[in-house]
Amino acid sequence: MTEIFNSTYLDSIRGPTFSDITKNIFATQPHLTFLEKIWAAYYTYMSNDTLATGLLFFMVHELMYFGRCLPWFIIDQIPYFRKWKIQPKQIPSNKEQWECLKSVLKSHFLVEALPIWTFHPLCKTLGISVAVPFPSWKTLALQFSVFFVLEDLWHYWFHRLFHYGAFYKYIHKQHHRYAAPFGLAAEYAHPVEVMALGFGTVGFPLLWAYFTRDLHLFTITCWITLRLFQAVDAHSGYDFPWSLHNFVPFWAGAEHHDLHHHYFIGNYASSFRWWDYTLDTEAGPEAKKEREERMKLKAERKAAALAQKNKKIA
Ligand SMILES: [Zn+2]
Numbered sequence: 310m311t312e313i314f315n316s317t318y319l320d321s322i323r324g325p326t327f328s329d330i331t332k333n334i335f336a337t338q339p340h341l342t343f344l345e346k347i348w349a350a351y352y353t354y355m356s357n358d359t360l361a362t363g364l365l366f367f368m369v370h371e372l373m374y375f376g377r378c379l380p381w382f383i384i385d386q387i388p389y390f391r392k393w394k395i396q397p398k399q400i401p402s403n404k405e406q407w408e409c410l411k412s413v414l415k416s417h418f419l420v421e422a423l424p425i426w427t428f429h430p431l432c433k434t435l436g437i438s439v440a441v442p443f444p445s446w447k448t449l450a451l452q453f454s455v456f457f458v459l460e461d462l463w464h465y466w467f468h469r470l471f472h473y474g475a476f477y478k479y480i481h482k483q484h485h486r487y488a489a490p491f492g493l494a495a496e497y498a499h500p501v502e503v504m505a506l507g508f509g510t511v512g513f514p515l516l517w518a519y520f521t522r523d524l525h526l527f528t529i530t531c532w533i534t535l536r537l538f539q540a541v542d543a544h545s546g547y548d549f550p551w552s553l554h555n556f557v558p559f560w561a562g563a564e565h566h567d568l569h570h571h572y573f574i575g576n577y578a579s580s581f582r583w584w585d586y587t588l589d590t591e592a593g594p595e596a597k598k599e600r601e602e603r604m605k606l607k608a609e610r611k612a613a614a615l616a617q618k619n620k621k622i623a
């Protein structure tokens with residue numbers, strides 16, 4: 310049974326096929342947008358909200374992740390684009406990409422089998438709505454911004470932790486197999502890492518719902534899509550003149566994360582540059598040089614102050 314509409318209305322629109330239901334919803338709910346009508350038809354057709362939500366999330370993850378990786382795979386095949394490759398000599402071979410694809414697929418099926426059956430009941434407990442119409446774009450924009458900022462903060466600290474001793478050796482090392490990343494490598498990681506860093510993506514919306522009781526499942530679906538795009542693009546290995554970070558200076562993008570894979574230390578955040586900048590963990594030789602210069606200046610200032618103090622005493 311679905312809770313998207315009341316049972317009397319549901320009986321009036323039910324039909325044997327998805328297209329029958331869609332037609333009935335289009336005829337009786339003209340005020341809804343196209344996407345809202347399709348969403349409502351899907352939940353009505355599935356007639357089982359737990360399965361509908363589980364399947365929706367699985368499909369969105371697979372389609373959006375691999376759909377976003379495909380253009381990067383094609384770009385890797387075209388030499389014209391090499392001039393924008395951050396590590397131009399490191400082009401992933403088709404064999405490497407194939408091995409990575411198989412591993413990511415396997416991990417998707419293993420890690421996601423459980424959430425498929427448990428996600429909807431959890432949403433229901435937290436009051437996450439599946440009803441139509443969807444929230445306004447202003448609500449969506451506000452919630453996406455909050456989730457992006459919180460996920461980035463979570464990612465920064467856990468990723469930094471994953472670079473320590475045993476955490477790196479037994480967990481995070483897998484993700485660093487590719488010193489020159491490519492789109493598909495975004496989710497090439499140990500299951501423990503997938504779950505720990507995945508909390509930043511899924512956990513904050515759940516906490517938000519718990520505290521505000523104001524979250525729609527459509528918002529979570531779009532947020533996960535945006536976060537997947539961010540992760541795949543950050544691993545793409547390309548920095549174009551039209552890449553977002555060239556217009557929004559605090560956006561991390563591929564240039565930021567590529568340096569992390571190249572040098573293994575620094576640039577731990579996912580979406581934004583502000584934590585690595587503020588906490589002095591920027592990666593790469595330029596950042597290192599700047600850091601050393603800053604330290605030298607600080608030491609010189611300290612020595613000068615000390616000399617002044619000694620002079621006064623004398
Ligand atoms: Zn790392």
Ligand SMILES: [Zn+2]
Pocket residue numbers: 484490495544566570
């Ligand atoms: Zn990475």
